[in-house]
Amino acid sequence: MSTVLCFCLRGIIPGPIEFTDEVLFANAHPSMSHMSPDFARVFGDCIRMTRQLLYSEDAQPFLIAGSGTLGQDQVSANLVEPGENALVLHSGCFADSFADCLQTYGANVDQIKAEIGGAVKEADIENALQAKKYKIVTVTHVDTSSAVLSDIKAIPNVVKRVSPDTLVVVDAVCSVASEEIQMGAWGIDVVLTASQKGLGTPPGLSILVASQKAVQVFENRSTPVTTYYGSWKKWLPVTKAYENNSAAYFATPPVNLIYAFHASLTQIMQGSVSLEQRFKLHQEVSRRVKKAAEEIGFKGVPLSEDVQANGMSALYLPDGFTVSDIVPRLLKKGVVVAGRLHASIKGQ
Amino acid sequence: MSTVLCFCLRGIIPGPIEFTDEVLFANAHPSMSHMSPDFARVFGDCIRMTRQLLYSEDAQPFLIAGSGTLGQDQVSANLVEPGENALVLHSGCFADSFADCLQTYGANVDQIKAEIGGAVKEADIENALQAKKYKIVTVTHVDTSSAVLSDIKAIPNVVKRVSPDTLVVVDAVCSVASEEIQMGAWGIDVVLTASQKGLGTPPGLSILVASQKAVQVFENRSTPVTTYYGSWKKWLPVTKAYENNSAAYFATPPVNLIYAFHASLTQIMQGSVSLEQRFKLHQEVSRRVKKAAEEIGFKGVPLSEDVQANGMSALYLPDGFTVSDIVPRLLKKGVVVAGRLHASIKGQ
Ligand SMILES: Cc1ncc(COP(=O)(O)O)c(C=O)c1O
Ligand SMILES: Cc1ncc(COP(=O)(O)O)c(C=O)c1O
Numbered sequence: 275m276s277t278v279l280c281f282c283l284r285g286i287i288p289g290p291i292e293f294t295d296e297v298l299f300a301n302a303h304p305s306m307s308h309m310s311p312d313f314a315r316v317f318g319d320c321i322r323m324t325r326q327l328l329y330s331e332d333a334q335p336f337l338i339a340g341s342g343t344l345g346q347d348q349v350s351a352n353l354v355e356p357g358e359n360a361l362v363l364h365s366g367c368f369a370d371s372f373a374d375c376l377q378t379y380g381a382n383v384d385q386i387k388a389e390i391g392g393a394v395k396e397a398d399i400e401n402a403l404q405a406k407k408y409k410i411v412t413v414t415h416v417d418t419s420s421a422v423l424s425d426i427k428a429i430p431n432v433v434k435r436v437s438p439d440t441l442v443v444v445d446a447v448c449s450v451a452s453e454e455i456q457m458g459a460w461g462i463d464v465v466l467t468a469s470q471k472g473l474g475t476p477p478g479l480s481i482l483v484a485s486q487k488a489v490q491v492f493e494n495r496s497t498p499v500t501t502y503y504g505s506w507k508k509w510l511p512v513t514k515a516y517e518n519n520s521a522a523y524f525a526t527p528p529v530n531l532i533y534a535f536h537a538s539l540t541q542i543m544q545g546s547v548s549l550e551q552r553f554k555l556h557q558e559v560s561r562r563v564k565k566a567a568e569e570i571g572f573k574g575v576p577l578s579e580d581v582q583a584n585g586m587s588a589l590y591l592p593d594g595f596t597v598s599d600i601v602p603r604l605l606k607k608g609v610v611v612a613g614r615l616h617a618s619i620k621g622q
Numbered sequence: 623m624s625t626v627l628c629f630c631l632r633g634i635i636p637g638p639i640e641f642t643d644e645v646l647f648a649n650a651h652p653s654m655s656h657m658s659p660d661f662a663r664v665f666g667d668c669i670r671m672t673r674q675l676l677y678s679e680d681a682q683p684f685l686i687a688g689s690g691t692l693g694q695d696q697v698s699a700n701l702v703e704p705g706e707n708a709l710v711l712h713s714g715c716f717a718d719s720f721a722d723c724l725q726t727y728g729a730n731v732d733q734i735k736a737e738i739g740g741a742v743k744e745a746d747i748e749n750a751l752q753a754k755k756y757k758i759v760t761v762t763h764v765d766t767s768s769a770v771l772s773d774i775k776a777i778p779n780v781v782k783r784v785s786p787d788t789l790v791v792v793d794a795v796c797s798v799a800s801e802e803i804q805m806g807a808w809g810i811d812v813v814l815t816a817s818q819k820g821l822g823t824p825p826g827l828s829i830l831v832a833s834q835k836a837v838q839v840f841e842n843r844s845t846p847v848t849t850y851y852g853s854w855k856k857w858l859p860v861t862k863a864y865e866n867n868s869a870a871y872f873a874t875p876p877v878n879l880i881y882a883f884h885a886s887l888t889q890i891m892q893g894s895v896s897l898e899q900r901f902k903l904h905q906e907v908s909r910r911v912k913k914a915a916e917e918i919g920f921k922g923v924p925l926s927e928d929v930q931a932n933g934m935s936a937l938y939l940p941d942g943f944t945v946s947d948i949v950p951r952l953l954k955k956g957v958v959v960a961g962r963l964h965a966s967i968k969g970q
Binding site: 308341375477531 | 640647653690691698723826847853874878879
């Protein structure tokens with residue numbers, strides 16, 4: 275038994291991360307009806323702040339009780355019709371689950387696999403898009419199994435040049451609020467994430483933001499949506515109502531988590547540092563964590579600096595050490611680590 | 623604009639209900655990894671207590687981030703294969719959503735509609751089951767739009783007699799922990815519910831319990847499961863691992879809500895009154911609420927006493943009054959009510 279150790283900023287497991295007192299206090303909010311005007315305003319704020327956090331003006335957020343995986347479901351069942359093609363860029367094992375999810379809802383999936391510790395190369399993406407028509411391309415911003423950071427600013431450019439109708443979907447479960455994401459300017463069509471990582475809120479909230487282009491593609495479907503719980507046909511009117519500070523119902527939202535998310539977003543958006551400074555700070559701290567770890571003998575998993583994530587670190591064990599040597603020593607120092615995940619580097 | 627008013631025990635809106643301090647405190651639990659042994663034990667306890675609450679020995683609980691509606695999804699996508707028949711017993715509008723959900727995943731749905739304020743008659747169920755082979759029958763234990771209580775002890779008997787292979791699915795979102803449900807002895811195959819009503823936990827947790835017969839039917843499917851996020855193929859190994867107090871991963875569970883659920887279940891199962899006494903108390907309090915409401919001019923929606931729910935009350939407005947007369951008066955007294963839902967009695 276040995277493994278790759280994944281460190282996450284603020285916590286040191288790859289999520290859930292630590293919560294601030296304000297967030298925990300909000301999570302203990304007394305019972306509120308999801309149909310009450312007070313709650314509708316808080317929900318509306320969350321929708322607006324989520325959009326701002328992704329530097330988007332008009333994209334459509336969906337906040338639903340669930341986890342990050344529910345975002346993969348929403349994409350697969352609302353944006354891809356059975357029999358259509360999807361291209362999955364593989365930089366770690368969360369691409370495998372996205373591919374599995376897409377196939378469950380009837381997509382034909384091709385994957386481009388990067389080398390271990392690397393991201394998929396632009397030239398390979400370009401070739402794939404020239405060879406076949408794809409409805410969507412998915413990319414994992416930071417894959418939690420490898421800590422590889424993909425270049426989600428460059429990829430939409432390639433896609434736009436070669437295949438302008440193809441939607442760019444970013445799995446940002448491990449990156450939102452730790453890494454900069456300029457959804458509007460970079461031309462990203464879907465950002466999907468969850469509450470429990472960079473957003474510092476307890477797990478249980480699926481957060482997905484769709485560009486107006488993606489919403490249009492959804493609305494122009496020729497076949498019915500293939501999910502019920504995650505159906506945008508059901509959720510679009512609800513999210514639009516809450517955005518206007520009025521309540522609507524399809525399925526009960528996770529009310530307390532919305533209060534907690536509100537507290538966390540408020541701290542992120544109105545804290546003492548600007549969003550820009552926040553991302554810079556994350557970068558700096560990340561470099562220091564990785565440097566310190568390397569000084570004591572760990573080796574970072576990603577091979578080159580340009581693919582190193584800032585919100586988390588994945589490290590190879592020092593030569594000659596095993597997990598059973600290291601973990602008890604770290605535990606003694608109060609450090610919790612997660613051993614995981616990428617099948618081909620298990621045990622290192 | 624007028625409507626039916628729905629009262630729920632403990633709260634007075636049909637959910638979410640009020641939470642105890644212990645539950646809120648647990649919901650503010652500091653960050654815990656879903657992969658930690660401590661959390662796995664708590665999750666394991668929740669699985670075992672959920673089963674006990676439903677008087678079942680061997681049924682299989684699934685606890686997933688989501689809401690009650692996700693339980694309808696799980697049933698539709700795991701137990702019914704595309705093209706199979708489902709019979710939906712309609713005693714209020716939540717049967718319409720179940721029918722919609724089943725159809726989304728490819729089932730052929732027939733509905734038997736009860737009269738307003740009544741439950742579906744056993745003779746009608748018997749006739750339907752004799753006319754056609756159904757994979758499942760669904761019944762809403764307490765429909766939140768009508769407060770009608772269906773007889774979920776008698777219905778499985780009818781099904782077993784006429785069509786023993788047909789699975790009996792109970793939508794118990796509005797009844798678990800308020801009304802008695804003897805899953806094992808009464809022969810119920812699925813009970814689906816959510817955290818936010820009788821269970822007194824904030825919304826965000828989908829709770830579903832499947833009999834071993836239902837699990838067998840799932841395992842004998844001849845076509846792949848049609849959902850990803852709610853797939854029992856993914857969740858069965860996870861729930862079995864947690865039941866053995868060890869962690870497993872498919873998608874992140876709502877960790878804090880599991881702590882809150884644990885606190886609530888502990889209060890319900892180990893409180894000063896036994897489960898039996900709890901259900902009796904609910905009955906008594908419910909009679910008193912309905913009596914008091916009738917004394918001031920309201921009329922209960924369900925027509926006969928045998929279909930009156932104990933966990934909630936739906937009331938017609940006193941003759942000559944409208945919602946805009948009543949709601950401000952109740953609000954002044956600190957009473958929040960929900961106006962709702964059943965299309966054909968809207969405005970009364
Ligand atoms: C990159 C990535 N995608 C998807 C997921 C799945 O999210 P969840 O576990 O919240 O369902 C994770 C979870 O760690 C992740 O790191
Ligand atoms: C009887 C019944 N079924 C299903 C649901 C749907 O549950 P949720 O809103 O948690 O998705 C409700 C919600 O009120 C309900 O009362």
